[in-house]
């Protein structure tokens with residue numbers, strides 16, 4: 209088969225070194241594919257999303273080393289396998305750490321950093337993989353899904369070596385103020401009833417004004433939508449503010 213040219217670095221690549229992308233372009237495994245996280249699905253990604261992921265890793269690695277590593281030493285970071293959560297800065301990360309470096313007081317992990325507020329789904333999942341001797345191996349993993357995120361926006365990872373999947377789900381429910389357990393249904397209900405009430409008010413306003421979207425209606429409908437979001441996803445305003453502050457500070461360094 210013919211040699212290809214890497215769409216990122218321009219290197220000429222032989223068959224073994226080729227990674228074909230979903231849009232038919234090729235990148236080299238050695239220098240370019242190795243930039244990404246192992247969770248990133250190159251086969252089903254096009255070049256723009258690969259580039260977005262590589263930006264995500266370059267930036268994320270810097271943020272992780274600057275903001276997460278010091279916090280790990282002061283125990284301000286909650287860890288679930290390769291997932292690290294720092295609520296005081298509103299950020300969380302998927303990181304590949306190297307303990308060999310940590311022993312010597314240094315940490316150079318590769319990381320992708322997310323706003324905690326963008327985490328829309330976190331749940332246990334069972335995946336089946338075929339082992340080399342043809343047996344089916346079942347593994348429990350956690351799936352994370354992020355909104356407003358280019359590049360790697362969803363991934364699964366094993367957290368079982370640190371804490372249970374259940375503890376991980378509980379942690380995020382608590383962080384977002386979402387009560388998914390039966391014992392705590394009261395709070396969720398109160399939020400939902402408030403949201404439904406506000407929605408009703410918005411509709412009532414719309415009827416009064418002859419169905420035209422006046423400023424009041426739009427604003428009331430916006431409030432109702434916000435409340436519904438709070439009911440489903442919890443109140444994330446403090447996490448958003450913390451992330452905004454951290455990322456603005458990071459960007460200002462240039």
Ligand SMILES: [Zn+2]
Pocket residue numbers: 214215216217218219235236237239240241
């Ligand atoms: Zn390349």
